[in-house]
């Protein structure tokens with residue numbers, strides 16, 4: 363039970379393509395609300411103060427820290443979590459992460475995939491340095507990072523091969 | 532990691548936001564990108580009574596050239612400034628520095644105004660404002676006032692902003708013929724800098740004829756160093772002056788002597804960098 367004096371707010375937003383309206387605790391972060399109230403537990407809460415990147419989600423199309431946005435700030439916004447993230451770049455990343463052993467416990471994986479997908483969508487260079495920079499705000503405590511960089515590079519190459527193949531037809 | 536309770540207002544116009552500040556003063560805390568304020572609230576280092584969310588205030592995030600100056604709104608996100616063609620054309624120091632600011636997800640949300648008003652000693656953008664000779668424009672209910680960047684930053688997390696004011700934009704004078712240089716040392720890419728240097732300079736016939744420099748992460752707040760700038764214009768060993776002129780911050784993981792050493796290394800690199808740039 364919430365204490366009576368706990369300030370609340372009403373919000374309405376899109377979550378993973380569905381309109382959602384409800385009451386939020388004013389001091390609750392967006393990621394906590396998604397997990398606790400909507401059962402969307404794919405975004406993880408690691409450090410809860412903006413350092414680790416496990417809580418990444420898309421807010422109006424860009425990747426943000428879900429722990430540094432208040433749930434009330436999602437009012438009127440379009441929220442997308444790893445549960446609904448799709449598209450060829452996400453598929454390519456999922457396959458490459460499995461193939462390259464780019465995860466062990468999986469806690470950081472949703473945040474990694476969303477952040478890497480932003481790089482692949484941007485169509486920028488895929489040097490190891492560019493991938494490292496892109497993922498510099500995502501902690502992993504299992505892999506030592508090298509397999510993750512391998513996987514993102516492989517996903518980018520797979521996408522390029524697909525695009526090349528499609529263009530050749 | 533749950534913040535203390537607060538009240539929350541989300542005005543749609545600057546007028547409404549300034550009216551709240553006029554009424555509440557220090558009782559109200561502006562919320563921009565939240566990339567510094569939210570962590571401080573989570574750790575209860577900040578306990579704002581009233582959060583004044585600026586994210587819906589119209590007209591605070593524009594980027595435009597107006598009468599010989601590049602104007603950047605306080606709510607312009609780091610990622611937007613980093614990729615903006617007008618910024619690349621008229622203030623290329625900013626993209627050089629912004630690449631070192633935090634990480635992509637934080638740059639998607641964090642704002643120029645938030646970084647300047649926080650005035651973290653290790654932040655990149657305050658030092659850039661000095662090198663760019665920018666004016667910071669503050670507004671309250673009575674109107675606007677411009678504060679030169681050299682006067683805005685006043686110490687550790689301390690600025691010239693009054694409790695009833697919002698930073699609304701910065702104005703960067705266009706400076707054709709000037710070129711930027713930026714570098715910093717950090718433990719990992721995206722971490723706050725241990726020491727960094729922002730520089731703008733003008734060269735005529737291969738010689739530096741004018742320049743502005745500001746260190747970050749070295750002292751409590753960025754400042755201009757006229758003696759150092761004069762020594763560079765005289766082609767003297769400016770780095771040798773730094774031990775006498777700087778009062779570096781001290782911390783266990785980055786002692787004052789180490790920051791001073793880094794400042795000297797960065798300044799010497801800036802000089803070599805300029806040489807290479809000129810020859811290219």
Ligand SMILES: Cc1cc2nc3c(=O)[nH]c(=O)nc-3n(C[C@H](O)[C@H](O)[C@H](O)COP(=O)(O)OP(=O)(O)OC[C@H]3O[C@@H](n4cnc5c(N)ncnc54)[C@H](O)[C@@H]3O)c2cc1C
Nearest residue numbers: 412561563564565566567568633641642644645646654698
């Ligand atoms: C993991 C991590 C790493 C980071 N690394 C770096 C780094 O390397 N370099 C760096 O510079 N920053 C770094 N940051 C901070 C980031 O750049 C912040 O975005 C920035 O410092 C604050 O901007 P904001 O818009 O998020 O402001 P907020 O956090 O919303 O606000 C910061 C302060 O400014 C005040 N404020 C905000 N806007 C205004 C306004 N318009 N008028 C008056 N007052 C205002 C607020 O009341 C608050 O006190 C990092 C953050 C994190 C979480």
